[in-house]
Amino acid sequence: MGNDSARPALAQAAPDLSPYDVVFVGFPIWWYVEPRIVDTFLEACDLGGKAVVPFATSGSSGIHRAASRVRDIVPQARVLDGRMMNDRPSTSELEAWIRGLGL
Numbered sequence: 001m002g003n004d005s006a007r008p009a010l011a012q013a014a015p016d017l018s019p020y021d022v023v024f025v026g027f028p029i030w031w032y033v034e035p036r037i038v039d040t041f042l043e044a045c046d047l048g049g050k051a052v053v054p055f056a057t058s059g060s061s062g063i064h065r066a067a068s069r070v071r072d073i074v075p076q077a078r079v080l081d082g083r084m085m086n087d088r089p090s091t092s093e094l095e096a097w098i099r100g101l102g103l
């Protein structure tokens with residue numbers, strides 16, 4: 001919905017992610033995908049060679065379309081399928097999920 005190429009400005013400079021190999025990126029699903037401000041963030045970060053793990057909340061939509069868009073936006077990163085958080089996973093469920101990512 002709306003303008004896919006809109007890129008609202010970030011309120012602060014993007015963080016230096018150089019110490020990290022894995023970046024978890026969380027957002028609410030808006031119109032089936034990540035909000036455009038998340039696209040601004042992804043493009044502003046140097047994610048080359050990193051694993052990017054999307055996670056999201058929604059009314060009911062899944063994460064597939066968002067993960068696919070994120071892949072298009074940062075082709076230099078390895079974007080995993082990610083996980084919806086609507087089931088309010090416990091800490092142990094999250095730990096099991098993260099261990100299972102094979103990072």
Ligand SMILES: Cc1cc2nc3c(=O)[nH]c(=O)nc-3n(C[C@H](O)[C@H](O)[C@H](O)COP(=O)(O)O)c2cc1C
Binds near residue numbers: 061
């Ligand atoms: C502009 C807008 C678009 C949304 N589009 C969707 C959608 O396509 N599918 C869906 O399941 N939920 C949609 N939602 C619901 C949000 O995903 C949900 O409110 C959000 O994940 C809850 O997190 P929050 O409390 O941080 O807003 C939308 C919400 C807003 C405000």
